[in-house]
Amino acid sequence: MAFPPAQLEEVSGEPEPGRGGADRSHVSHKRADLQGMRAIAVLTVFANHLFGWPPGGFVGVDVFFVLSGFFITGLLIRERETTRAISFSKFYIRRVKRILPSALLVLVVTTIGSYIILPAARAAETLLDALYAAVFVSNFRFEAVGADYFQQGQPPSPLQHYWSLSIEEQFYFLWPALLAAVFAGTRRLRRRGIAWAGHWGLLVVMTVVVFASFGWAIILSASNPNSAYFSSLARVWELGVGALAAILGPWLTRIPETIRPALAYLGLSGVIISLFAINSTDRFPAPWAALPVLSTAVVVASFHGSSVRSVPLLTNSVARWFGDRSYTLYLWHWPVIVLLLALVPRGAVFYMTAAGLSLGLTAITYRFYEDPIRQSNWLLDAATDTGQAGNRPVARLSVNAWASIGALVATAAVVLIASIHYDSRLSETRQSVAAAVARDANAKEGAQVTQNPCFGAPAMMKPDCALYNPQLPLEPSIDAYATDSYKAALGDCYRNVPTGKAIEGNLTACTFGSDSDDAVRIAFVGDSHAAQLTPALWPILDSNKWRLTTYLGTTCHLAEPAPTGCRSALSQVTAELVEGKYDLLLVSNFNQGLPEASYEKAWAPVSAAGTPIAVISDNPHTTEDAIACLTRAAAGPGGIADCGSPRSEAFPATNSQAAAAVAVGASVIDLSGYYCTDDFCPSVIGNVIVYRDLTKDNSHITSTFAATLAPAVEAGIQNALLPR
Structure with missing residues (x-):
């Protein structure tokens, strides 16, 4: 079951706009070693999908899950400790700025490309996949379709890789609320001077989540492997392990400096071993995903609260380049492979073209689209207007926000037009199928x-x-x-x-x-x-x-x-x-x-x-x-x-x-x-x-x-x- 990785986060939050009324409360300090882990994860997934090697390349998704759980939990904990509260609006605005622009761009381009290249029935399925992916529930769709025996032999959807992104967004939707609830529930203890009550509460809650999810994953992996692979409940333990690493941060800072590089290499070795020791016939995600998940957690822990050093495989400039663009490369590589395969047979030309297109689209999208949006004042300006009742700040939508609304309307128009065209093409398909059934x-x-x-x-x-x-x-x-x-x-x-x-x-x-x-x-x-x-x-x-x-x-x-x-x-x-x-x-x-x-x-x-x-x-x-x-x-x-x-x-x-x-x-x-x-x-x-x-x-x-x-x-x- 060679399928794709998850979306990635900045180590300590997304870099916010640097001008005007921008929110500067979240500054990005990227850990070079974790950028390198991102690079290894996305490149092994890419290689697995393109060449079928390494055999366990699909475990890159598990590496990404751990990293995302760690980044998001650390961001939320730091915000809570700094401001004494968690701003849900700011959190979700950051998520939208980080995730939505590139995700929607790839959805639209892939939907149009599928209409041009693929047969009508398959193109219509891709349109439906896009609708599920746009609201981050595509893992439920692929779980349902995969459970239908009569669908199993069909070619993969060019949007199948959105399943992991959906699981992450579901985690992002629920985890901040649960974290806030834990802090609220321990407020009385903290007022009595038990300052560590919040952290211990988080530790207990996430430990229960991890063990419950892992237990369910073991059961489901044995009884229904397809459902287990796409199931949010069978996957959340992986993000939970990353969250535990963030929660345990105060304790991880006590790791002796002398053993930190050895820990990093130990974790990295575990990830590399999993790329070759695990294959699609093993029970997954449990118990076998435990190897890459725990190994990634060891890498995360190795330099937590310390300066990163002595891991050149993870901290070189090439690894940083791919690490910065891992989310973008992840989004582009799978539709490029699937759609190109419908036009070019496997061989040297296919492999070179797929690699070139994937990397080229990644570089262009990141440089001229994704990064400028993330650095911009998109969504809301902190400008003020004077109302008749007095001088009260009134939030107003920025030009960028209106442009974004226009982009969303344009996206909806593309989907609507595609639906009309698909329906026209599908009418001929239905007639052909009806004739076959009548025959x-x-x-x-x-x-x-x-x-x-x-x-x-x-x-x-x-x-x-x-x-x-x-x-x-x-x-x-x-x-x-x-x-x-x-x-x-x-x-x-x-x-x-x-x-x-x-x-x-x-x-x-x-x-x-x-x-x-x-x-x-x-x-x-x-x-x-x-x-x-x-x-x-x-x-x-x-x-x-x-x-x-x-x-x-x-x-x-x-x-x-x-x-x-x-x-x-x-x-x-x-x-x-x-x-x-x-x-x-x-x-x-x-x-x-x-x-x-x-x-x-x-x-x-x-x-x-x-x-x-x-x-x-x-x-x-x-x-x-x-x-x-x-x-x-x-x-x-x-x-x-x-x-x-x-x-x-x-x-x-x-x-x-x-x-x-x-x-x-x-x-x-x-x-x-x-x-x-x-x-x-x-x-x-x-x-x-x-x-x-x-x-x-x-x-x-x-x-x-x-x-x-x-x-x-x-x-x-x-x-x-x-x-x-």
Whole structure:
């Protein structure tokens, strides 16, 4: 799960305007070592997203969370000690000045870029992502979308990195109020001369928050990793650790000077180790995030209340440059990578262009936009007007504030215009999807789908058919392929279980096809890779007098041990098969590397009972570039026929399903020749887009392409039913 870092703060507050009525109560004194930590964090996240290296580069987000918790808490405590109060208005004005201008700029540019570059359906999703990001709740959206199995295989949102910014803003919204409440609650003790009551109160409250959040993160990381990754409750402990470092400031000043450099290197070593010791398969954010989080806290503590020295890796001029611009680089790098990937294949040109654009946009934005705004009198001038009732200071909006309001109105206008254009483009997509659903529904009722002999899968068997004819349209269209799913037509006949959740219970048995007394009874069992083939089955049922009963659900492949969440349901289906309720068992599922013995153990009792078995081989797996290539090719002349992936990368080294089928005497319906040539698996076959999602763990095919497999599937089932 390689995802982005969090937004950053000045060490002791944002530098406020330096002229006129500016508020000078918060002066920035940047700790050079922590600027270096910012640089390391953002560069490792950038490298992880761009190159996939280092494998644990995504822990940069955890480094940022700790730093932000430390900076903000220290700022609030110092303000409380200096002014005897916390000004919520000043705090949030500083946050707005620091965060909002660049965040809105990137949102607007990315939304416009997505409309120009991406397919309509995906661009519309990006617009929705932008709306959530603008109000700092995008982590809730990505948590919800990620929990939907049918969304998992889609390309990442160019605004996905706003999830961490949202978590930080939620922390900023609640923590000042909680801190003020603690000080208010300990006021009586402090009036009695117990001066340390406020600090101890903060220490107790934040310690409880940290341990409660960490405990919840451990539970959620084990039961639902996707939710844990985006959950505010499972992440707040990381900001809390930084807050504890700020609260413990008076004690940290007592650290002996002689060991401070060693502590800094110890913490830095822990962060570097985490970049290589942690990867996306580990439980995250708990317990594994504890390594970078605690290591960062050690670096924070090492020079707290002392001058920074002897850490050149963190304090050099290059590290300071990137540290100052880390928030800006964080905002730009992800949309640049995602949108550029839709135009340029991975390779030297892509890597150099992505790096150059990200750094260039960062430098320009920081120099001419972000820093001037932060240094300006934006939002409110302390000017005075004389009212009729007397000489009372009256706050008035500055020119900069009116300009900002204008910018916000312009942003809203851009979003509104984009929405109108998206709706226009999406209407065509909806028509395409509706046609696909209608086609599936007609096939479901037994209607025959007529098509030319070079349309879809049959084109692979005809030398005179082109994989792609530019004179004919693609089906489904570039805008519609990602939503061309069996789900709408299959409905409740597929039990969808969100990833990471285990739900026991029966699978819904749905029956299609012939209702005659002498119909051949076929049980179809499998996961989403079986369900995606139903458009190939519906048109051939009535003409062959076949009655198909489906038992389909997430990860419900017929194997031993049975998958969690399908165990009882698959046991019931197996019992019915052994009892002779069906004339044929048809199975298919994602070939996820289960050993041959797992399938053989589950299928052997059915075969021994005399029920024939037919195994439909899994489709090849596609690659990110093979799908992104379609968008790139659609943006320019030709190229679509070249989109695809090498056959050597598309199939597993060993086919345990086929081996198990041979062992139990089952038939294998091998469709690989309809997906691939001897050395290449194209993304478009007979003007039909083959895949609707792209990850190696999904690689589902479009319903349109599945329907064109009907003749091949029909021949395979007929062969399986022949007397042995």
